Amino acid sequence: MAEKLRLLLFNLATDTEDSLLGFTTQWINALAPHCEYIDVITTQAGKLELADNVRVYSTGREHGYSRARRVFIFYGLLARLLMTRRYDACFAHMNQIFALLAAPLLTLRGIRQTLWYTHRSTGRGLRWALRFSYRAVTAVESSFPIPSPKVRVLGHGVDTKYFNLPMQRPALEKPMIVHVARIMPIKHQETLIRALPGLEADAIFVGGVPDGHSTAYRDELIALADKLGVAENVHFVGDQNRASVRAYYQGTTVAVNLSPVGLFDKAPLEAMACGIPTIVTNPAFEPVLGEYKALLTIPSTDAHEALHERLKTLLALSPEERENIGWNLRKGVLQYHSLHQLARRLVHVLKTGELP
Incomplete structure (x- = not known):
């Protein structure tokens, strides 16, 4: 050849x-x-x-x-x-x-x-x-x-030259939690909404309902946020181009991915490449998480109480402590998934x- x-x-x-x-x-x-x-x-x-x-x-x-x-x-x-x-x-x-x-x-x-x-x-x-x-x-x-x-x-x-550490992270009025995925039940966005009460943070859902699919699940998420009293903290921004997705990663405090075993999404790896602490459920991410495995995993896709506690812990850290976690996650992405x-x-x- x-x-x-x-x-x-x-x-x-x-x-x-x-x-x-x-x-x-x-x-x-x-x-x-x-x-x-x-x-x-x-x-x-x-x-x-x-x-x-x-x-x-x-x-x-x-x-x-x-x-x-x-x-x-x-x-x-x-x-x-x-x-x-x-x-x-x-x-x-x-x-x-x-x-x-x-x-x-x-x-x-x-x-x-x-x-x-x-x-x-x-x-x-x-x-x-x-x-x-x-x-x-x-x-x-x-x-x-x-x-x-x-x-x-x-x-x-993951294109780690594109999804990288920003020169400076933007100042936020309140912490931001980003979830990047299509709006579908298998992505378990409802677990993040259930974890929000008691957290002074906004949840940004990046991704739309796939073509040809019903909007029923998105409507259920909106109703759930209203029922739990967190509607003002939940934002659906729809499908975004690559540059906008990177901007959300680089500007957020924490990222979350709730896809089950068998769905090894690229999105959380992109967030980690941008130096963002990222909570996941799929154990396939463990080699990248390294010493932060316990802090950044929850036991199941519906474990909203565990997710609440992980988010509470991460949001209580100093920006420098979160940056250190993010830097180590980026090194894991470079090693295994660049x-x-x-x-x-x-x-x-x-x-x-x-x-x-």
């Missing part, structure tokens, strides 16, 4: 302004120096800020094309690229459908496919995509839901099938 990869990449959304998947632009750019070229087939495209050796081809979801039409476009793009370009490997990022659709043609060409997947949900599509993939890669062992000898753990790929480390590990897996 050539020193630099010729890479085919499947992506869900290639758009630096996408509130959920904008980070994939940074992933692609981190892979670009290791590649002669990268050709991206994406479900939808938006604003592109990519390296010169990257080309993007969209199946047209941004134009409202039907699923059947997008499949037809996908096969047309794939066939044309396979006839005109040479590839050493294929990397499918959270796109088991493209991975499965492409498997027969890639197999005929002898192109090994590696699938990235981090979620606890399984399905027939994922199982078949895994069957036809040479390797599967994920953030931590618990973030890939199907036991398989094909799985390699890479870390989560984008630089992920790109290096992923390229090695794409070339050899094994971790460096």
